[in-house]
Amino acid sequence: MAATYDHDDHHHSNAPSTLSSTDYDPNFVPDSVKTFVVLLYRHIREKNVYEIHQMYETTFHTISDRKFKDTPWPSVDAIAPSVDNDHVFCLLYREMWFRHLYARMQPTLKQRIDSWDNYCSLFQVVLHGVVNMQLPNQWLWDMVDEFVYQFQSFCQYRAKMKSKTEQEIALLRQFDQAWSVYGVLNYLQALVDKSMIIDILEREKEGLEQFTADDGYDYNGGSNVLRVLGYFSMVGLLRVHCLLGDYHTGLKCMRPIDISQHGVYTTVIGSHITTIYHYGFANLMLRRYVVAIREFNKILLYIYKTKQYHQKSPQYEQILKKNEQMYALLAICLSLCPQTKLVEETVNSQLREKYGEKMSRMQRYDDEAFALYDELFSYACPKFITPSPPNYDEPLVNYNQDAYRLQLKLFLYEVKQQQLLYGVRTFLKVYSTISLGKLSTYMEVDEATLRTILMTYKHKTHTVDADGKIISNADIDFYIDDDMVHIIESKTPKRYGDYFMRQIAKLEGVMNDMDRIKLE
DSSP: OGGGGOOOSSSOOOOOSSOOOTTOOTTOOOHHHHHHHHHHHHHHHTTOHHHHHHIIIIIHHHHHHHHOSSSOOOOHHHHGGGGTTOHHHHHHHHHHHHHHHHHHSOOOHHHHHHHHHHHHHHHHHHHHSOOOOOOOHHHHHHHHHHHHHHHHHHHHHHHBOTTOOHHHHHHHHHTTTTTOHHHHHHHHHHHHHHHTHHHHHHHHHTTSOOSTTTTTOOTTSOOOHHHHHHHHHHHHHHHHHHHTTOHHHHHHHHTTSOTTSOOGGGSSHHHHHHHHHHHHHHHHHTTOHHHHHHHHHHHHHHHHHHGGGGTTSTTHHHHHHHHHHHHHHHHHHHHHSOOGGGSOHHHHHHHHHHHHHHHHHHTTOSHHHHHHHHHHHHHHSOOOOOOSOOOTTSOOOBOTTHHHHHHHHHHHHHHHHHHTTHHHHHHHHHOSEEEHHHHHHHHTSOHHHHHHHHHHHHHHHEEEOTTSOEEEOOSEEEEEETTEEEEEEOOOOOOHHHHHHHHHHHHHHHHHHHHHSOOO
């Protein structure tokens, strides 16, 4: 099954592996690029967020598609004279330059190391310099997102040791600090600390600060860069810890952000999806299925309603990809914890369409069900990494799948344990009370074993939430009084609204079709 796992957790195409165009001249600056950097530089100096956003989101991609489909943009040295050799602008330009390179080509090891150096310089300026800029949230999110992506990409690259040349190994030894897990975590944590974002969010709860209300921007002539980078770094930390398989720490890093509310993380679609995908995944791995189901349901409904607005966005493919992965994760959650009442009708019908048949097979709990859990997990999980460098003196092997195999093994072990409980659940669904004797006869086990199974059921359907409180994931619970098992089933409230909304939409569709038909 592991073969299904080589999905790329990002918006990057599988472009040619090296620079195919021999006519690429890093020092040639086309007029369109010169105009672009001069204007962007001016807008940044004038703090014109609206214009910066247009140039960043639209113009940059248009020029990339027209002129730099499979070559990098002109080098930073070539454009520097047009922008007064401004140090900070050049760092920002290089940040975009590397991101474009990663998206369209395969970076060399040297380029990966250079990109790390550029991030270090950029973050150092933000942390220790005076940054008097307003940048669009989209760009600040992309910086954190790309920083974590390139770290993940580097770990995957380094773990494929088999095909490494001697030069590459020499470079890896020489630059052993590049993309180190400590470096990555330290920068993200430093941005959180230095920005004081946790205090800002606390003060906002008390009504003393406006952060979410103005989307993190500072309209009093200040700068949003450090604050918003600090804010998005909390999401970055969640993602890194998920890649390392440390779900508790990941969720702890996210605690200052109230997931149940609209926040700055919801203002950028990529950030919204990445946040909920990792938040939901971490909760799934900690057996907090109800929390995961609620969050996946909300974001899938949101994507369903707003998809059409993002069709022209460079992130569109990524949105669709994550959407599919989250449906697979929701299918897993609902198979392990059949709480369908938590899922909106629209999401539920999409889910049935995609995974209905698989889900009914997954609830049978046989080997085939087991294989389906394996398949869905492999498709939908993050691209786990081994953060430690290899021992370069040992025989070179590929170990890029190790972290993933470990997480898959832990997950399937959990599924195996849940499978034992399927039988009990089936009987509990049928009765409101049943004696232990009768239940043990039906289940073909003795009473002592049955009590153990019932205790296991209790244990496995309860879990500890983020506040340390015990919560239940069970749609069916019970208590034992003397020798009688009393079953408590949570009743589903009937939802009529959804049904009528769907029928009205269908009717409107029919009426539109009829209007289109010209009467002969």
